Amino acid sequence: MKGNDKRYWLDEPANVTKLYRGLWAVGIVLVLCDLLLHKHEVFTIAGWFSFYGFFGFVACVVLVVSAKGLRRLLMRDEDYYER
Amino acid sequence: MSADFPVALIMIIGAVFVPLLRGRARAALTLALPLLTFAFVLALPHGIYGQVEFLGGQLVLMRIDKLSLLFSYVFLLATMLAAIYALHAQDAAQQAGTLVYAGSALGAVFAGDLLTLFVFLEIAAVSSVILIWARRTKASFSAGMRYLVVQLAAGMLLLAGIAVRMAAGDGLAFDHIGLEGSGGWLIMLGLGIKCAFPLLHNWLQDAYPEATATGTVVLSAFTTKIGIYALARGFAGEDLLIYVGTAMAAFPIFYAVIENDLRRVLAYSMNNQLGFMVVGVGIGSELALNGAVAHAFADILFKGLLFMSMGAVLFRAGTVKGSELGGLYKSMPWTTGFCIVGAASISAFPLFSGFVTKSMIMSAAAGEGYMFVWLVLLFASAGVFHHAGIKIPYFAFFAHDSGIRCREAPTSMLIAMGGAAVLCIAIGSAPGLFYQLLPFAVDYAPYTPTHILDQVQLLVFSALAFAVLMRTGIYPPELKSVNLDTDWSYRRLLPTMAAGIQCAWQYAVSAVMSSLAPVVSGGLRQVLAAHRDDGLLARTWTTGGAALWMMILLLVYLLSYL
Numbered sequence: 030m031k032g033n034d035k036r037y038w039l040d041e042p043a044n045v046t047k048l049y050r051g052l053w054a055v056g057i058v059l060v061l062c063d064l065l066l067h068k069h070e071v072f073t074i075a076g077w078f079s080f081y082g083f084f085g086f087v088a089c090v091v092l093v094v095s096a097k098g099l100r101r102l103l104m105r106d107e108d109y110y111e112r
Numbered sequence: 113m114s115a116d117f118p119v120a121l122i123m124i125i126g127a128v129f130v131p132l133l134r135g136r137a138r139a140a141l142t143l144a145l146p147l148l149t150f151a152f153v154l155a156l157p158h159g160i161y162g163q164v165e166f167l168g169g170q171l172v173l174m175r176i177d178k179l180s181l182l183f184s185y186v187f188l189l190a191t192m193l194a195a196i197y198a199l200h201a202q203d204a205a206q207q208a209g210t211l212v213y214a215g216s217a218l219g220a221v222f223a224g225d226l227l228t229l230f231v232f233l234e235i236a237a238v239s240s241v242i243l244i245w246a247r248r249t250k251a252s253f254s255a256g257m258r259y260l261v262v263q264l265a266a267g268m269l270l271l272a273g274i275a276v277r278m279a280a281g282d283g284l285a286f287d288h289i290g291l292e293g294s295g296g297w298l299i300m301l302g303l304g305i306k307c308a309f310p311l312l313h314n315w316l317q318d319a320y321p322e323a324t325a326t327g328t329v330v331l332s333a334f335t336t337k338i339g340i341y342a343l344a345r346g347f348a349g350e351d352l353l354i355y356v357g358t359a360m361a362a363f364p365i366f367y368a369v370i371e372n373d374l375r376r377v378l379a380y381s382m383n384n385q386l387g388f389m390v391v392g393v394g395i396g397s398e399l400a401l402n403g404a405v406a407h408a409f410a411d412i413l414f415k416g417l418l419f420m421s422m423g424a425v426l427f428r429a430g431t432v433k434g435s436e437l438g439g440l441y442k443s444m445p446w447t448t449g450f451c452i453v454g455a456a457s458i459s460a461f462p463l464f465s466g467f468v469t470k471s472m473i474m475s476a477a478a479g480e481g482y483m484f485v486w487l488v489l490l491f492a493s494a495g496v497f498h499h500a501g502i503k504i505p506y507f508a509f510f511a512h513d514s515g516i517r518c519r520e521a522p523t524s525m526l527i528a529m530g531g532a533a534v535l536c537i538a539i540g541s542a543p544g545l546f547y548q549l550l551p552f553a554v555d556y557a558p559y560t561p562t563h564i565l566d567q568v569q570l571l572v573f574s575a576l577a578f579a580v581l582m583r584t585g586i587y588p589p590e591l592k593s594v595n596l597d598t599d600w601s602y603r604r605l606l607p608t609m610a611a612g613i614q615c616a617w618q619y620a621v622s623a624v625m626s627s628l629a630p631v632v633s634g635g636l637r638q639v640l641a642a643h644r645d646d647g648l649l650a651r652t653w654t655t656g657g658a659a660l661w662m663m664i665l666l667l668v669y670l671l672s673y674l
Contacts, residue, residue, distance in 0.1 A: 037442060039510065049579055056576050059569045068562040071478040072486070075566070081490075085570040088494040089577035096369035097588040103595040104370065110594065110603050 056082065115161040118173040119184075120219030120232065122149045123191070127211035131204040139199055142207050146191040146214065153184050160224055169284040172224025178551040179405065183221040183341050185549070186409045187214060189535065190333035190416055197420055197528035198326040200427075209242030210330050217334040221341055225284040226274045226299070229342065230267065233306070236335060237263035243327030244319055252322040258602070259319035263335070266305035273298030289346035300347055306339030307390060308383050310359045314598040316383060317367075321375040321432075325423030328375055332382060332419050333412045340389045340408045349396025354477075357394055358485050361387030365495035367597065372590050374432040374504055375422050378415065381458065381500040384492055385411050391489065392473040395480055398552040403472025406550055410457065410465040410539055417454035417532035418504060421447050424521035424529070425508055432508070434590035439513030447521045448509040450529035457536040459501035459571060460493065465536045467567065468543040468558040475556065494574045501571075502578050507590055 038044055060079045070076040126145040133141055162173030191214040198207065216239060219232035237260065244256035276295035278284065289296045301312075308316045316336070320328050347353060361384050368380035385407070392404025424447045425440060426432045441448040453464070460466035470493070477486045520526070539546045547554040581587040642649045653661075 035442075039441075040513070049583065052572065052576055052579060056569075056572050059565065059572055062565055063569070066561055066565055068565070069560070070562065072483055074483075075478075079569065081566040081569040082573040084490060085494045085573035086577045088491045089498050089574045090581065092365060092491075092495050092498060093369055093577075093581055093587060096366045097586075099366055100370050100588060100593075100595075103367075103597075104591070104593045105596060107592045107594055 115156050115159070115174055115176065116163075118162055118219060119149060119152055119156075119222060120215045122152065123211045123215030123218070124235070127208040127215070130208040130211065135202065138202065138204070138207065139195075142195040142198070142211065143192065145211055146188050146195060149215075149218070150185075150188045150192070153181065153188065156181070166227070169227065169278070170225065171228050171284070172286075173219075173228055174222050175224030175286075176222065178549070179341070179344065180221045182405055182409060182549050182551065183337065184218055186412050187217050187221070187334065187337075190214075190330075190412050193416060193420075193528045193531050194326060194330045194333070196531070197329060197423070197525050199524035200522040201324075201326065203246055203324075205242055206246045206324060206326060209239050209246070210326075212239035213243070213330065213334060217338055220338045224286055226270075226277070226286045227284055229286055230270050230274060233270065233338065234264070234267050236338070237267060240331055240335065243330055244323040246327055247322060247324045249322075255319045255322035258599070259315055262305060262315040266302045269298050269302035269305070273300075273302060286342075286345060288348065291347070291350055291352065296347075300343075300350075303339050303342050303346070304356075306335055307343060307386055308336060308339075308360070309356055309390075310363060311598055313360070313364070313383055317364075317376055317379040317597060318599045320379045320382075321373050325427045329416050329419045329423055332378075332415050336382065336386055337408050337412060340386065340393070340404065343390065343393045344401055344404055348393055348401055350394055353390050353394030354482065354485055355394075357387045357390030357392075358488050359387070360384070360390055361492040362488050362495075365492060365499055367595060368495075368499035369503070370588060370593075370595055372434050372593055374434055374437070374508055375419065375426070377434075377499060377504060378418050378422060381496055382411070382415055384496055385415065385458065387492065388470055388473050388489065391477060391485065395473075395476050395482070397476055397480065399472055399479070399556060400476035402547075402550045402552050402554060402556075403469060403474075403476055406472060406546070407466075407469040409546075409549075410469040410536070413532050413535050413539075414454045414457035414465055417450060417529060417536060418458065418500065420525065420529045420532065421451035421454060422504070422508065424525050427525070428518040428521060429516050433592065434503075434507040435592050437508045437514055437516065438511035439509070440516060440518075441509040442513075443516070443518045444509070444520050446526050447529065448505065450526075450533045451505050451509065453533040453536055455501040455505050457540065459497035460567060461540075461571060462559070462564050462567060463537065463540045465539040467540050468546070469539070471558050471563060471567075472556055490570070494570055497571050497574045498578060502575060506578075 060082055063079045068076055074080060123145045126141065129141060130138055156176050158176050160172055160175055164171040164173065191210070194210060198210070213236055216232040216235035220229055220236065223229040223232060241256045241260045244252050244259060273295045274284070276298060277293065280293055280295060282293070282295065289299055291297055291300065305312045305315070320331050323331055343353065364380040364383040368377045368384070371377045371380060389404040389407050392400040392407065422432050424444065425437065428444065429437065429440065431437065457464040457466050460470050474486065474489055474493075477489060521529075543558060578587070641647055644650060
């Protein structure tokens with residue numbers, strides 16, 4: 030069934046960019062919601078402005094960058110254990 | 113049948129008939145047995161039943177309370193979904209293995225004493241390995257062997273712990289055990305292997321991805337969750353578990369980011385979810401224990417769903433390597449949709465199951481003032497969305513188009529995935545009903561504006577981090593590779609050491625031999641010299657000489673006699 034050349038909406042890079050910008054728009058709206066909502070948090074740190082948003086972003090960047098670094102130590106060829 | 117009847121036996125004995133039947137009759141049996149068991153379990157009264165005297169101890173085959181019932185419900189749901197999922201592949205060994213494994217899992221959660229628990233865990237270990245071997249490849253055979261050795265070792269630790277407790281007069285009862293005596297430590301270590309504690313974890317990531325499409329789905333439901341159940345019974349409130357669980361929630365996500373085999377990514381993410389549950393057990397408050405067992409319930413369904421979707425990809429596309437997949441949403445739109453439901457549930461999106469279960473554990477950790485633990489769990493929550501929520505669907509179904517065009521998953525697989533997806537959404541959207549099943553009364557409201565906003569912010573910004581890293585090319589590409597984990601110690605280090613020891617032994621033997629050779633050959637030369645034709649002991653003697661020697665001998669004899 031190869032060669033099915035139907036074009037999907039996501040095949041268009043411009044549409045992917047639209048999604049990407051849309052996600053940023055959602056993120057900005059959520060940050061603004063933080064101003065409106067009086068939050069009840071256990072820890073003071075969690076009550077900081079948009080703590081969860083910043084934490085999520087930074088956590089994922091740290092996670093990916095350090096995991097990428099770990100590859101140097103841990104990664105082997107696919108047949109490492111068969112050799 | 114009364115409540116004294118060990119409910120596990122319905123599926124274990126029923127499994128005997130699986131190889132005797134063919135086609136539809138066999139398929140019907142694999143569905144009917146869990147259904148019948150479910151009907152039986154629903155009618156059970158609470159209490160202690162099935163008491164048997166054994167070697168001076170009291171066995172309790174059926175302890176029926178909210179905790180054991182909760183696990184039995186989800187085990188049976190998982191068994192039924194797996195039976196539907198497996199309808200496309202009629203493999204008697206797998207179908208019978210699944211029933212025995214699921215039956216023994218039920219036996220373990222209803223066990224009211226440690227010996228019964230041990231016996232059912234052993235049956236579970238042996239029957240579950242069939243699901244790995246059923247893949248019928250060399251890699252799956254070796255992985256199954258390693259799995260079996262680890263599982264049986266865990267069983268031995270458990271048995272040793274039971275023996276120590278018996279000797280100390282603690283009896284067989286399976287109630288709170290704690291870490292006061294060495295017996296308790298041994299039992300916790302055995303259960304720790306089953307739960308995949310850090311450094312004891314790697315059997316899970318090693319073996320589960322080597323099983324068949326259905327096999328991994330079934331495996332993901334039982335062994336680790338029996339471990340969580342037993343910890344909740346025996347070790348609730350042990351502080352140590354809070355820190356063990358925190359480590360468990362954090363470290364596997366680094367592996368999950370760089371792992372290429374998407375079912376192995378899920379195995380790492382399962383380890384991370386088990387970490388949350390272990391933290392809940394360690395905190396030990398009513399909220400935390402409710403959270404731990406509720407999350408175990410939810411995890412069986414959403415992790416089963418994710419494994420089902422990856423199993424469907426394996427079945428149709430022939431691989432689950434991230435480096436070889438991409439663009440499958442065009443061929444498998446339904447599977448894609450169900451996978452996204454599983455991904456949203458594990459990531460704890462509002463309206464999906466993880467949101468109402470994991471948050472109980474987080475809330476308990478915060479409420480008890482464990483700020484560091486809470487921050488690590490928050491990091492792990494962002495991480496799980498990153499690797500299970502985004503990476504799995506993204507690399508399998510989206511990313512760059514791999515050009516693979518296959519058929520949508522078989523209808524039976526789609527029905528099973530649909531069922532699991534409906535349950536994930538039902539728990540997340542209407543948690544009230546589900547909360548009634550939990551062991552303690554629930555005084556927790558998941559849907560507060562603060563909680564919803566916090567969680568959505570966390571998830572959207574984690575997604576933004578992924579998108580930014582992708583678009584800037586920083587995100588590590590999927591590469592054909594294996595990553596070293598603790599299995600390296602027994603797959604590489606120990607064999608290398610054994611080979612080294614064998615080499616050294618051979619060298620030592622040959623060194624001793626070569627140093628002895630001149631001595632031995634010198635001695636042999638002497639013997640030969642004495643026995644040669646004209647040698648001292650072989651030459652022909654004169655009659656006079658012989659007579660003289662005889663006289664001397666007789667004289668010596670006479671003298672010694674006197």
